[in-house]
Ligand SMILES: Nc1ncnc2c1ncn2[C@@H]1O[C@H](COP(=O)(O)OP(=O)(O)OP(=O)(O)O)[C@@H](O)[C@H]1O
C-alpha cells in the first residue's frame with residue numbers, strides 16, 4: 001500500500017513539474033512570437049517594437065512604487081462562459097484590492113489617473129462620459145424608417161459619383177453606395193454587423209436595398225438612376241446621413257513618432273476629458289480596422305508616409321466627428337472582403353497599428369475574448385446579419401476561407417490584449 005502511495009506521489013510531483021515547464025515555455029514562445037510579429041522594416045519603424053524588447057520590458061517593471069499604485073486598476077472581465085478567463089485571473093490581486101472602490105468612483109471629475117484607466121482598460125468613469133454614438137434603439141428605428149419610405153431625391157454629397165445622397169419622402173437622408181463589385185457592398189455591410197457584434201456603435205445604421213425602378217421605393221428617382229448607369233437588381237447599401245460632421249486628425253499617441261497609446265500616467269494623465277474620450281473611440285476604431293483588415297483609414301496613412309511625411313497631419317480618410325465629439329466611421333467597404341484579399345500587402349501595417357495600442361474598452365475586449373474562446377465568430381456574425389437584414393440572401397456572406405481569416409484575427413487580437421495585460425497590469 002505504502003509503495004503505491006509513494007509511486008502516486010512521485011507521479012504527482014512529475015506532473016506538476018511538467019505543467020510548470022509547459023506554462024513557462026508557452027509564455028516564452030508567446031513573447032518570442034510577439035517580438036517576431038511586430039518587427040518592422042526600418043523605414044516604417046513605428047512605436048510598438050521598441051517596447052517589445054526585453055530591455056524596455058524590464059525598465060517598465062522598474063516603475064516607482066507611487067506610480068504603480070495609480071496603475072493598479074480593477075479588472076472586470078465578465079464571466080461569459082462560466083470559466084474565468086486567463087485575462088481575468090491574471091489580475092486577481094488587483095481585482096480584490098480595488099473591488100471596494102467600485103461604487104465610490106467619482107462620476108463628475110476625473111480626480112486622479114486611477115479613474116481614467118483601470119489596468120489596460122478605459123475606466124468606467126470615462127465610459128460613462130460617452131453614451132453610444134448610434135444606440136441599438138436608434139439604429140433599429142432608423143432602419144425601419146428607411147425601409148418604409150420612398151426615395152424622392154438622389155444627388156451628389158456622399159463622396160465619389162457612385163455614392164449618392166438620398167432623401168426619403170419623410171425628409172431623412174442617407175448615403176447610397178453603389179458597389180462597382182459585390183465585394184464593396186459586402187465589406188461595408190458585414191463590417192457594420194461585425195461592429196455590432198463587438199458593441200462598437202460608431203457606424204451609422206445601415207440597410208440594404210435592391211435597385212428596381214418599378215418598385216415604389218425607387219420609382220421617383222427612376223430617371224436619375226438611369227443617368228448614373230446603376231444596373232437594375234444591384235444590391236446597394238444605405239447608411240444614415242449625419243449633419244455637421246467634420247474631419248479628424250490622428251491624435252499624437254497614435255502617430256508613428258509616438259511610443260503608442262499606453263496606460264501610463266505620464267502619457268494620459270495630462271489629457272483633457274475630451275481628448276481621452278476621443279482616444280477611447282480610436283481604440284475601438286483600431287480594433288475594428290484590424291479585425292476587418294480595413295486599410296482605408298489609419299493604415300493607408302502609415303503606408304503613405306513613404307512619400308508624404310506630413311500625411312499624419314492631415315485629416316484621416318473615412319473618419320468624421322460630430323459636434324458632440326462622437327467619431328463616425330464611414331466608408332467601410334474595404335473591410336473583410338477586399339481587405340482580406342490584399343492582406344499580403346497590408347498585414348505588416350495592420351500589425352504595427354494594432355501594436356501601438358495597449359488600452360482598450362472593456363466591453364470590446366470582453367467581446368473579443370468571448371469570440372476567441374467560443375471560436376464561433378462566423379456563426380454569430382452570420383446569424384446577426386441574417387436576422388437583421390432581409391436582403392442578406394441576395395448579397396451573400398463571407399467565404400469559409402475569409403471567415404477563418406476573421407477568426408484568426410480575433411485570436412491574434414486576443415493574444416495582443418493578453419500581452420498588454422501581462423506588460424502593464426501588474427506594474
Ligand atoms: N453618413 C454620412 N453622413 C454625412 N456625410 C457623409 C456620410 N457618408 C459620407 N459623407 C460625406 O461624404 C464624404 C465622402 O464619403 P465616403 O468616404 O463615404 O465616400 P468616398 O467616395 O470614399 O469619398 P473619398 O474618396 O473622399 O473617401 C465624407 O467626407 C462626408 O463628407
Ligand SMILES: *[C@@H]1O[C@H](CO)[C@@H](O)[C@H](O)[C@H]1NC(C)=O
Nearest residue numbers: 078079080081082083084085
Ligand atoms: C461564472 O458563471 C457560472 C454560470 O453562469 C457560475 O456558476 C460561476 O460561479 C461564475 N464564475 C465566476 C468566477 O463568476
Ligand SMILES: *[C@@H]1O[C@H](CO)[C@@H](O)[C@H](O)[C@H]1NC(C)=O
Nearest residue numbers: 241242243244245322323324
Ligand atoms: C448643424 O449646424 C447648424 C448650423 O450651425 C445648426 O443649425 C443645426 O441645428 C445643426 N444640426 C445638428 C443635427 O446638429
Ligand SMILES: *[C@@H]1O[C@H](CO)[C@@H](O)[C@H](O)[C@H]1NC(C)=O
Nearest residue numbers: 265266267268269270271272
Ligand atoms: C502637460 O502638457 C503640457 C503641455 O502640453 C506640459 O507643459 C506639461 O508639462 C505637461 N504636464 C505633465 C504633468 O506632463
Ligand SMILES: [Mg+2]
Nearest residue numbers: 159317318331
Ligand atoms: Mg471614402
